[in-house]
Amino acid sequence: MFASKKRPRWAELPASVRGSIEGLLGGAVAYAESCAGGFSPGFASRLTLHGGHRAFVKAVDAHHWPIEASHHRAEADVAGRLPAGLPVPRLLDVCDDGRWVILAFEQVDGVAPGKPWTAPQIRRVVAQAVDFAQAATPSPIELPRDHPRLGGWAGLALDQPTSARLRTVSAWAPHPLGRLTALEREGLRAAQGDSLVHCDLYPHNVLVGDDRVVFVDWPHARLGAPVIDLVALLTGVAADGVDPEPYLLPVLPALNCSPASFDAILAAHTGFLMAGALAPMPIGLEAIAE
Template structure:
């Protein structure tokens, strides 16, 4: 669904060239779910930037994420494994962000054991270097919780019953668990909040986390649970990858709290994945359902 470079208004192309310091070869990036454009621009001198942008008039509810990412990206210190933000163009109609390009690859699917261990280690490193959070961030967690909303919607309950009848029959207990999870999610670490495969890049010696609009202040267990839910969605058992040598900020939390945060995360995903998709955002809804079913399968084993 991404617009192609050739489809962009000339004014947007000129803005991109200004952000990267000139024109050059433009290569489209296919990963991700945003309806905005995403390209790598390589100048004649070999210098390269990653550029993303969105039409605020066409996607008024999506552009806020870009503007939030611009604010957070500008504040992230170099120790955080994220690409550096190099420039922003926002004329009220288009919001465009330019970053250092990361010469890496998206994780292979399904996950491999080596890649899983690398990412778990990077989450631990982030917890060590970003506790307390080095940037001011909200402490709420809008991407956790959803069982109560789901239970109040008969159409979503009916859809859930087709996929996971056990969950549909146990909504009261799941809603109680997610309330515990919201409490357990409190903390003072920098949390990415969206650590799925499309927001992870692997280089020869680094793991880089991209797309930070959902960053919050909280427990690093949130990122661990989010990431390992994608492992579960690929049909793998996440339990062997729970780190034994994690930083104190991770290991200090009780196993019951890990389960509760997982319940809150599964609730968020399934409440969104079982909702009627918004036009143009159907792939996001489908991805939430896929990840949510994986998270619930993992939750069921922990219960």
């Protein structure tokens, strides 16, 4: 698992921010457990009040982290409109004073999957992703139809210095770059749809509890083909050394996705990942092994 180097703890927040959080929650914080997972530099903790009420709170300083603050605001907009019944944490309240953006959610007991994966766990998480996709088709809320988190091969092909660096991270990818670019175009077309799509459904944005599986962190939500989330999820499974194909093929019909369309969307997804891997890491967002 990875953790942010810069994530502040409860005692490190300004007193005014701690006061705003306690105002949102309606009581004084007795205990704070910082959440190690993820890559955000912002505050992210499970908080317990003196009366026993629990909540998950994230907060970020927009003066220092404007892009991350925009993500918090986007998530507040999405989470605040999601209907009850979906496997997502309920947004309790928001505070945005122009500098600090604070989101309070219901506390969800659970852990990120993997570490290591088991076949029953993979089947359970995949089944929840499929059930969610079917429940969220058509999407219950309006969202943009663009897909900024898909695609990257075309840009690499046009950027000679970056495409030259591609050879340093992949001995294979530079050779079929033209084919990958064409397949990516097909994938961007196939990714269009009317489903509510998380668009960042990697394992670190999944919580597995005793009685439910919940999807967290919604700033990148879009309208699209429901299989997009399964692509990201199973990419995370594959990154941990597990062959995802036995878990993929049985569920593609339920998502109205042909193997050819899946391959094309996967090409667009890997293009996004490769372009990100070759881009400079933003200062402060470097991940470290826990």
